[in-house]
Amino acid sequence: MNSPKYLNYEVRPFKFTERKMMLASLQRICSYFGSDYQYIGLGGLSFADFKLFHKELHIDDMISIEGGSFSQEKLEFNSPYSFIEILKERTTTALNRIDLNKKTLIWLDYDGVLDNYFFDDITTLFSKLPEGSIYIVTCNKELKVDETRKEYDKEKFKEKFGSLVPFDINNKDFSSANNHKTIRKMISNHITKILKNRSEVDIDLKFIQLFNLIYQEYRGANMYTFGGIIASKDFDISSLSLNDFDFLSDDESSYKIEIPNLTRKEVELVNSKVHKKEEDLIEMNIISESDLRKYKKSYKYIPHFYDVRV
Template identity: 50%
Template sequence: MNSPKKLNYETRPLKFVERKMLLSSFSRICYYFKENYQYIGLGGISFTDFKLFHKELHIDEMHSIEGGSFSLSKLEVNNPYSFITIHTGHTSEVLHNIDLTKKTIAWLDYDGTLEDYMFTDISILFSKLPIGSLYLITCNKELKDPETSNIYEIDTFNDKFPNQIPYNTVKKDLATDRSHLVIGKMIKTAIDKTIKERNRIGENIKFEQLFNIVYQENRGANMFTYGGIILDKEQELNTLNIEHLEIISNTDDPFTINLPNLTFKEMDLLNCSLREEEKLEILIQDNVFTRIDIEKYNKVYRYLPVFMDIRI
């Protein structure tokens, strides 16, 4: 994972919001199951998710997989906690060395576009992960041929992902504004295939989609996060008490993280006017805000980062 050489993951506002929104659902689920979880992620050199999930979810068993060019010495220097085990190597190799029979939150936050090995990772994880485990994948959702930099032709895409493309997919479905639909269906199909194999040998489990998220950082990549939870077949999703959270989506309609461009003073003003429609209408009429600004803010204000320059 080499993107930390270009981006500081701790100061990307949309990524920050996504992380905090996911945390709100993870905490409910961990509380429901009342068991210790392990976390598997791609920590890079910032370990941002690891620090957050340890502090907020009290997870003490963590595995960071690093397949980039960072040296083990550099990774160990940046490792914030002694209990994070750093594994160097490809995810599809390293996952075999982790005990996947433990209740797990696995967030494979790839920095590249969709690749075939990601489906291998799915097969490895879902062949063992127990009930209550969460799985998420994040990748760049552009489906472009690296040789031409254009959207894949259907035949070329099918050659790259044989027998994995949804029925009736056409080229326009691979365009960036629709590609998450194709990627999501491909991932869900791969998960269900492995779940079905486990049920065939005596288990009684299912996978429930919880996350279907798209966002684009300013001048950055178009990203897609898909994920969900393994449950007993008889368990209803509403028992987890998460369905009202903004980020939860078990349909094809994605949750789009889209931040308004507001000053601190404007955000304070909106905070004082939340759910006060008359006040908000006056602010719109005075051209302080647009209705779109307010709608964007209402969806994410609980999770917005505050970055400040301080002297230490």
């Protein structure tokens, strides 16, 4: 939540790409469930997600939670729209003030590593959010102790997360290759548990995972995004027609967002050959196979930055 001080989110191409991927899939979901969502996000100072979701999803009931040290005045000043309600608080206390009985799209873009409050927030949200609500969480993928930046071991991890820790946890589950799998397992187990407890007093809902994304910003942190929809027990996911989005995942396998490093001229070349004349393209020895593969994964969503005098 303190990130905007150091980085301008809007020029982070991976973040941008992720947001555009989200948007593409959310448009389909909203067209099914209707557009009367409230959006809860951690807008920071850039409010990039707010601008996008307001314009593209037509959501105008928006709440930004900001727990950093910016003044209320500074936050209000940077807010692009007057209808964005700003709660200068930590998520865990702020979520208590919000009407969570409304259909909600929430993206908790925490900038830190996995922490207990993630789960407190899940308890608050999944105890109340109605059918059709969408929950997305982003965090630093490393499983490291916040203060020391040292990787956890089994004992430290159990001390920190107690009963949330998967039963069969192993020291290798904290490594780069597996840490996001561990995070996913913990979050998704907790969601299942809360929904199950809720089903005994309220309605029986299920969580359908859609997002299981990893990416690393240039010279930046390794990030993990997890999310999905809260739906009724008998809801059939195929009714959302999301099959053509290859970045969605309903299981443990995550999708890595990759962007090729190409020049403007190269992009035009690839565009002219992609899908039908790829073999020719490789033979030209200008674009590597790896760059082509990355390009095909992301070209519909990657940003184009230009230097413009304003």
